[in-house]
Amino acid sequence: MAKAAPISPLAPKTYPDLPPIEGVKFATAAAGIRYKGRTDLMLALMDKGTQAAGVFTRSKCASAPVDWCRSKLKGGKARALVVNSGNANAFTGKTGLQQAKFSAEITAKATGAPLGEIFLASTGVIGEPLDASKFNGVMDKLVASVSPNGLLDAARAIMTTDTFPKVATARTEIGGVEVTLAGMAKGAGMIAPDMATMLSYVFTDAPISAVALQAMLSKSVQGSFNSITVDSDTSTSDTLMLFATGTAAKRGAPKITDPKDKRLKGFRAALDVLLLDLAHQVVRDGEGCRKFVGIEVQGAATASAAKKVALSIANSPLVKTAIAGEDANWGRVVMAVGKAGEKADRDKLAIWFGDIRVANKGLRDPAYDEDKVSDYMKGEQIELRVDIGAGKARAKVWTCDLTKEYIAINGDYRS
């Protein structure tokens, strides 16, 4: 098993003060699912009427809890969220779905919530049956110990190979009344036995219907969690959920049901910022990473073409190893643009590292100063920008470098 890694050098230096979200309480426990001496189970209890939205992995081999959540989300309501680390309950066949159901039944019994309003996630080893009976002993204690201030502890309980817990918060208004968002994420961009997956949960007191939440979440995920990559590998368990307790209505916030309601403008923006913050934290915990890399593609024919080219660059092992080596290797960037298969004008291509233009009009920029760009590449944050000369659309994605440490973490013997 991989050794515990030191905290990522790209981890945030401080945590935000996390305000309570009225109508949500958290508790954590050490259920002994796999890890020793740490929490591995978290419960979020939500007020009656809490609205829910979700986005899940596109994997064709999704885990049992993902199947469960997808089916329950049709109701649009949530009362409880239960997440365990240490076991992914993925590739566990019918037993897996049975154990997921069993864990929901235990939760329903302890909380009084209906089965259809209980959401689940499991992260950790693939292919080993999850023993949900381990939840049985601790669920009553979890319910008894919930606290409105438990978000950071909850973020810790769902960590696997993460080196730091990931949380974020934002304030905005709806109809002139303040509403709050707070969320957590886990993930180091990886998936595998002993490894990770991407989970994220965001809570708000805003009175927004499930339909409107879903529309905003599906849009906001495009520019955040769907715009990051660590190693191009996709988990069988990726889950992002948004829960709205609606308690701000008591303070006069209007109830919003229409996704197009203009009063959602501030909330939308706050959600975008918060999801991007959490997504960036996942990249900053990418296994073995030393550099946080923003990749912006402009001059594309369409926004989706821009994103495809940006992800082609972000997923290229040759680009990522060059950045690890502090080498402004724009030839590899050209290669990655070319292989994306999108329209690009080779003879108009321009490439910048930071503000330094290293290539222009399809040629090495004669003015570029090798010393300056070398200095820039030594930094912890690298901004790479490419104009592909085919139009006006743009997109930005984020990734990290590819280091020997990545190989060490993932190439170690399993036992």
Add this chain to the structure above:
Amino acid sequence: MAKAAPISPLAPKTYPDLPPIEGVKFATAAAGIRYKGRTDLMLALMDKGTQAAGVFTRSKCASAPVDWCRSKLKGGKARALVVNSGNANAFTGKTGLQQAKFSAEITAKATGAPLGEIFLASTGVIGEPLDASKFNGVMDKLVASVSPNGLLDAARAIMTTDTFPKVATARTEIGGVEVTLAGMAKGAGMIAPDMATMLSYVFTDAPISAVALQAMLSKSVQGSFNSITVDSDTSTSDTLMLFATGTAAKRGAPKITDPKDKRLKGFRAALDVLLLDLAHQVVRDGEGCRKFVGIEVQGAATASAAKKVALSIANSPLVKTAIAGEDANWGRVVMAVGKAGEKADRDKLAIWFGDIRVANKGLRDPAYDEDKVSDYMKGEQIELRVDIGAGKARAKVWTCDLTKEYIAINGDYRS
């Protein structure tokens, strides 16, 4: 610049005897394009009437020589092939195309071949102008020194980061008359400044028309060079060409012009074997590789779905690092099947390493012996087979493992 690597541990232990192909002669020279103390320029001179076919990179940022070859190939005839290493003449703008043309003009003058029958390739650094005047001094000497036995030397002259020259040969018959094929390749699956690209040239004395050659080559490349991957990165210069001098007609071989002619059956099969051999040699020289990996996907809905899933597994950094770590980590294989996006039945999935079935019916195989599979993973050649339970189609691809040495080679400082 990356240090010279030792010869790949997966290199073939012996070279085949390379028979001369009547109508083709080779010569090499040290033109000092970038490297010192080694050959970096090769010329193949072919008899009048030689027929040509080619397949090129799909990159949208193709190199100047690729543009040149594509336009000349319309004529279907070849007299000369000139390939240099040390400079890719890629991302060099209009100057690049001018220098390509200039090098063809030098060749035309020295050989008497028409410009439209001269084919070019350049491999090496991207983004630095190629100084074709360096060809000027040596082309006459090359023409004067051509020999029918120069194929292995030619294969050496076009190496960049390759650790061994790649050659192969095959014999077959057309209409009962023996014909011979012989070819070379270079490539370590990489592309970048100081790095590589994939080039391959195959010669035959069979009297086959350009149209028929092209049809066979386009088909044969699918199961060979288009079924290998080292790091998922695609060169701007990838080139595969097939030349037929037709000299076997003097010995009675029938001239074939129809791609569907049944007398091509043996030739087709020989070409498939030869291209696959060369493609495997490229994988066996993958940078930093220690293990040669065959990945076969069966039970897919279509052949293209099978190939997509196989390539998803072959390109997964998590699968490749697991194999480097000699870990039969089938959870990562499940992940890679899932992310491919093709139809797969999670609950019918079965996975084998060699003959050992580690997962069956969507679950860990209860019968599998961890010690046996551990022993198997220590081998130099790993065969991974996956049944995705969605149909009857299959595909096979080849790759190598992903090691720290890959990062070291590609993450070193450029200067």
